[in-house]
Amino acid sequence: MLVEFELIERARSGDDGAFNQVVQAYRKRILGTIARLIGRPEDVEDVGQEVFVRLYYSLDQLRTPEVFEPWLYRLTVNAAYDYLRRQRRRQESRMSDLSEQQVLLADALAGGKQRQEEERRTKIREMVDSLLGKVSEEDRILLTLKEVEGLSLKELEKIYGVNENALKVRLFRARQRVLKAYEAQE
Amino acid sequence: MDRTEYNDDKLDALWAAYRDACPDPEPSAGFTPGLWKRIEARRSTNLMVFRRLAQLCAGATLALTVLMGLVLIPHLEQTPAVSTTYADALAAEHPNTYVDIFAGEIK
Numbered sequence: 348m349l350v351e352f353e354l355i356e357r358a359r360s361g362d363d364g365a366f367n368q369v370v371q372a373y374r375k376r377i378l379g380t381i382a383r384l385i386g387r388p389e390d391v392e393d394v395g396q397e398v399f400v401r402l403y404y405s406l407d408q409l410r411t412p413e414v415f416e417p418w419l420y421r422l423t424v425n426a427a428y429d430y431l432r433r434q435r436r437r438q439e440s441r442m443s444d445l446s447e448q449q450v451l452l453a454d455a456l457a458g459g460k461q462r463q464e465e466e467r468r469t470k471i472r473e474m475v476d477s478l479l480g481k482v483s484e485e486d487r488i489l490l491t492l493k494e495v496e497g498l499s500l501k502e503l504e505k506i507y508g509v510n511e512n513a514l515k516v517r518l519f520r521a522r523q524r525v526l527k528a529y530e531a532q533e
Numbered sequence: 534m535d536r537t538e539y540n541d542d543k544l545d546a547l548w549a550a551y552r553d554a555c556p557d558p559e560p561s562a563g564f565t566p567g568l569w570k571r572i573e574a575r576r577s578t579n580l581m582v583f584r585r586l587a588q589l590c591a592g593a594t595l596a597l598t599v600l601m602g603l604v605l606i607p608h609l610e611q612t613p614a615v616s617t618t619y620a621d622a623l624a625a626e627h628p629n630t631y632v633d634i635f636a637g638e639i640k
Binding site: 367370371374375376378379382383388391392395396397399400403404467468469471472474475478494495497522525526529530533 | 540545547548554555560571575
């Protein structure tokens with residue numbers, strides 16, 4: 348936990364100052380998770396704000412402060428899922444395209460090693476985004492949480508509200524689908 | 534090592550590389566003020582929805598009251614609730630009882 352339970356309790360009882368402290372403590376981690384889930388850096392803050400707005404209006408439904416982190420992750424996953432679904436509906440999800448921020452970043456970089464390193468990272472991001480763009484939003488989010496965010500099965504159990512065996516099956520199938528897309532891409 | 538196993542390992546390496554390639558971004562200076570703007574905007578939207586709902590309910594109640602008044606009041610005025618007296622009703626239900634009583638008294 349990045350904050351004390353007492354702070355969560357205060358935020359839950361309507362203390363805006365306490366809520367602000369919770370946001371300060373978690374925003375970087377949540378923005379990082381969202382960045383890896385949606386793969387569009389220019390929209391990360393927008394989705395991140397949506398997560399915290401949802402948190403603000405649903406904090407009174409939190410049973411105990413102990414389940415705060417899985418609760419926050421669930422809100423993050425739902426917001427990312429909504430975003431990806433909207434993107435797919437708008438057919439704007441061109442995973443292989445460079446995002447605005449990536450283009451700006453590439454332009455801003457002066458060359459040399461830093462540029463090469465950024466190019467390598469951009470290539471990896473594009474490759475994984477393209478791969479994850481070939482599977483469903485559910486598979487994408489589940490695999491990112493497990494493989495990239497490094498969440499344990501126990502943590503995923505709390506987020507998804509399903510038992511470990513069901514999660515293992517879902518993870519195995521999702522991984523198989525990505526592997527198939529990876530083999531086809533190779 | 535077969536091809537699938539090989540690709541499986543490569544996929545694991547790719548996840549790790551992806552994790553390194555996507556570090557947690559630093560939130561911009563406008564993140565928290567923007568968040569509070571959105572919270573406030575949603576709060577006023579909720580209030581507006583409730584206000585609109587309350588106005589609709591009040592309007593519907595008023596319309597229903599006027600409608601009931603227009604339909605029911607003339608109807609009630611035309612058909613009085615009690616058209617006969619209590620004594621008449623008793624007499625109609627037991628026509629012979631009074632005769633017997635009065636007959637007994639006379640005797």
